[in-house]
Amino acid sequence: MAPPTIICIGMAGSGKTTFMQRLNSHLHTKKNVPYVINLDPAVLNVPFGCNIDIRDSIKYKKVMENYNLGPNGAIVTSLNLFSTKIDQVIGLVEKKKDKVDYCIIDTPGQIECFIWSASGSIITEALASTFPTVIAYIIDTPRCSSPTTFISNMLYACSILYKTKLPMIVVFNKTDVRDAEFAKEWMTDFESFQEALKSNAELNDETSNGSGYMGSLVNSMSLMLEEFYSTLDVVSCSAYTGAGFDDFMKAVDNKVDEYNEFYLKERERIIEQKKEAEAKKKEKNLTHLMKDLGLKTKKEKKSDSDDVDVLSDLSSEEEEEDDGYEDGLVEPDDEEPEREYTFPEDRNGEINANTNC
Numbered sequence: 001m002a003p004p005t006i007i008c009i010g011m012a013g014s015g016k017t018t019f020m021q022r023l024n025s026h027l028h029t030k031k032n033v034p035y036v037i038n039l040d041p042a043v044l045n046v047p048f049g050c051n052i053d054i055r056d057s058i059k060y061k062k063v064m065e066n067y068n069l070g071p072n073g074a075i076v077t078s079l080n081l082f083s084t085k086i087d088q089v090i091g092l093v094e095k096k097k098d099k100v101d102y103c104i105i106d107t108p109g110q111i112e113c114f115i116w117s118a119s120g121s122i123i124t125e126a127l128a129s130t131f132p133t134v135i136a137y138i139i140d141t142p143r144c145s146s147p148t149t150f151i152s153n154m155l156y157a158c159s160i161l162y163k164t165k166l167p168m169i170v171v172f173n174k175t176d177v178r179d180a181e182f183a184k185e186w187m188t189d190f191e192s193f194q195e196a197l198k199s200n201a202e203l204n205d206e207t208s209n210g211s212g213y214m215g216s217l218v219n220s221m222s223l224m225l226e227e228f229y230s231t232l233d234v235v236s237c238s239a240y241t242g243a244g245f246d247d248f249m250k251a252v253d254n255k256v257d258e259y260n261e262f263y264l265k266e267r268e269r270i271i272e273q274k275k276e277a278e279a280k281k282k283e284k285n286l287t288h289l290m291k292d293l294g295l296k297t298k299k300e301k302k303s304d305s306d307d308v309d310v311l312s313d314l315s316s317e318e319e320e321e322d323d324g325y326e327d328g329l330v331e332p333d334d335e336e337p338e339r340e341y342t343f344p345e346d347r348n349g350e351i352n353a354n355t356n357c
């Protein structure tokens with residue numbers, strides 16, 4: 001069976017790499033061996049053993065130098081270069097499918113470099129069409145204790161969900177510093193979020209009494225996000241202490257079932273749609289080409305043959321047959337006639353071993 005794939009995505013410093021390290025050791029202790037992939041080309045040290053590391057095939061600093069790029073451009077370019085090898089990556093994971101239980105993937109902290117780049121879509125789509133794939137969105141809990149940063153984080157999660165179209169688990173990390181109960185409550189109880197909003201001095205000025213621009217904006221966004229929350233699995237854990245990882249694995253199994261039930265059908269539908277669109281595009285291009293060359297398409301020929309024949313049609317058909325032309329192509333002769341040289345001196349033009357040039 002294809003191993004479920006977990007793609008860890010999160011803002012810079014949210015603790016993805018530490019989370020990956022803890023997840024790797026947690027799975028090893030449970031005797032569920034994971035296949036580990038690092039897709040962050042700019043990381044200096046990876047604190048876990050990787051089966052595939054992007055840094056082995058692409059040197060991030062060389063990319064910066066050779067293409068004269070800044071740090072983010074170099075990450076995108078490295079991913080672009082790596083995405084050309086994604087079929088090999090998938091082949092390697094597939095080879096190990098009987099030995100590994102999960103495939104876990106670390107991504108660059110600059111989310112936009114991965115999620116909004118063509119290579120990021122190629123990589124996630126290639127993985128998702130081969131393995132049941134789940135997104136783990138890692139959030140730095142202490143950093144989202146204010147309603148505005150919380151909503152910003154949730155909007156980001158929402159955009160990732162709509163971009164990847166894959167089941168998502170929201171992971172509130174660093175719970176050893178701050179418990180994530182407040183965030184879970186905000187996600188389930190709209191009134192408690194309203195209260196937090198009112199008491200947030202940052203959003204309210206004394207005169208407006210909570211009806212300021214930012215206050216009402218966050219308010220309406222939180223209403224819109226209620227629908228989005230219902231599609232998520234929320235887990236709180238600490239990559240530092242290892243708390244909450246059993247819950248995370250339960251959520252993964254739950255999302256894998258969901259993937260097989262809903263997302264797989266949706267993916268198949270999308271692939272089918274893409275194929276149809278591509279076939280249509282090809283046919284359109286071919287028609288244009290035929291028109292440019294002054295040739296008739298099969299459809300046109302058929303409709304012509306349904307029409308009454310006129311003498312001029314007949315003669316042109318005959319001419320075509322006589323010329324040995326069909327659909328504008330020259331049929332090669334079975335036997336090429338021996339070449340004759342009109343003038344023997346023409347032979348001097350040929351390059352042979354005896355000539356000096």
Ligand SMILES: Nc1nc2c(ncn2[C@@H]2O[C@H](COP(=O)(O)OP(=O)(O)OP(=O)(O)O)[C@@H](O)[C@H]2O)c(=O)[nH]1
Pocket residue numbers: 010011012013014015016017018019040043108109110173174175176177237238239240241
């Ligand atoms: N207290 C606490 N600190 C954590 C936890 N997880 C990560 N950290 C710390 O958070 C900081 C960032 O962690 P990383 O794992 O490097 O974060 P990252 O998201 O991989 O960072 P980039 O790869 O740069 O995007 C480090 O100092 C970690 O020690 C946690 O569960 N609890």
